[in-house]
Amino acid sequence: MKRRVARLLEVEQIDSAQILAVTFTRVAAEDLHRELVSLEVPGAGGLHGRTLHSLAMSILMRNHVLAVLGRTPRPLNEYELEPLLADLGNHHGNKHARKRLIRAYGAAWARLQTQEPGFARSPADQAFADELVEWLTLHEAMLMDEVIPHLFQYLRGNPGAPERAEYSHLLIDEYQDLNRAEQDSLQFLGENSSICIIGDDDQSIYSFRHAHPDGIRHWAVLHPTDEHAIAECRRCPTTVVRMANTLIARNAGRLGGAMTERAANGPGEVVVCQFGTAEQEATAVATKIASLIEAGVPPREIIVLAQRRTFASPIFHRLRADGIPTKSYYAESALDTVEAQERFAILKLLLNNEDRVALRWLLGRGHPNWHTNPYRRVLEHVRQTGTSLWEALTSLSDGILVIPYTGALVDRFEEIKAELEVLGASADFDDFLQQWLPDNPETELLSETVTLCREGIDNPADLFGALYDAISQPEVPLEVAEVRVMSLHKSKGLSSPYVFIVGCVEGLLPAQLGPETSPEDRLAKLQEDRRLFYVGITRVKSDLPNRTGYLALTYPQTMVASEAFSSQIAPVRVRRGIAYLQPSRFLAEIAPHAPAPQFNSPL
DNA sequence: GGGAGAGACGTTTTT
């Protein structure tokens, strides 16, 4: 991608404004920009990689699309989904089903690669969408996921949109991770351009957001294409390439064939080891990492991949305890506790009484059903009279307005209002901070974030802005110095000379599926999990001349049953609180090229 | 609105 951009700029003399480079993540976008700058090609520094979401948002804002629809670009925080889900009511199915519907709506209802995006596929879907949009409109907010459906509708409905003719060259990275709505939106943006897509169907691992490998597989069938296959695996040791080839060969409909080994990389070292318990597994991994570091391996060259937090945490804590610099990518968000969420909501409401989502969250907080019924009554009044939520509640509180069965809600409102008054009366910013966020172990992470971004800030509005950015768009350091502990999903795009994959057990890799899952879905998910494992093992890098690459695949025989259940790992059987596990079938699949498994031995 | 009891759920993840 980088080299193509360089060629367009340098050889073909294309204006950088005519080139659109789209990436899946913010990190990839920053990465691309950094690489382009380092190329020292004239104009390359002016080209920024963009995520599809940021591009969508700027197109929608530029064209006042949301304003015309009566929508407000106030994004919902993750935790603010709770009252929304409660208010939507269970005639749409249980909470789980409602979440799934929100996700499908965010994919513009194209759940499958073969489905055309843009319209609900059933009256039930449509009814759900109507209710969802009504709630969001009334609460003057939107879901992050709505950006794509809105972009798609805008581009489809406006054949004359300037954006459809803005670019002469489109470059799209990680194409296999895009769902149909995203693919089709990009198709509109590039309808008069040369399009270059980059991706690997064997690394498609985002079906939960309705991205399927068939998207990239069908590309060349639908568009005249000049294909460039990259067959040689330049990164991995030869043993790993062989393992990966036999593994992925079991998947159907693949675009490419086997990867070619690069003999110069050397065979590498692969270890497969079973442990009696998950605890022993964690200890062995941590011990091996400690000895590697002892031997002079820089911590940043070691990654530990765990598909569940429950496998990641003990290793992370053990390494930390040993004084080894370690970073967990499962790290908690500052808004993980209800207490922190409440502080954040109070701040939002203090800055804007009309922040209806914050107010709705605060009104329902702590109640099993979020006070759905009384809230619905108040909302009905707001809807009919066109007053604001804050005004309606103030009138109720003052007794000017009477709505039956809303007593508990009004009591709660008065508490909130009283707290806002106290905060509004604080003497100065320090006093305000003390009042707003008193010391509390439950809000410790939020306090830390406040400390981090407090510099130069002397009012609540700026504090909120800085906090919001710090929480929703955390800085990703370009250079890490630590051992990294992360999920297989997060590891995509990384490579490292030392890779540990822990918890390689059946029921996790591949994952357990619900009893209702259809045979086709089962097969599709099995193949996706196989790709996930494939992504994991191919993170190993031969870093010659020093290192030929090390991969450890480990799995426990038993683990604490409650942990297995709470992290959706299907045990073979459970006895006295202990879950018994079987090795991942993927280990059997790579067996022809992998070493024989060891038991309880040092790695 | 609250309590009791039955039943479902829990994960990975991007913007």
Added chain:
DNA sequence: CGTCTCTCCC
């Protein structure tokens, strides 16, 4: 296995 969610009833 432990907790949350849902339904039913008062």
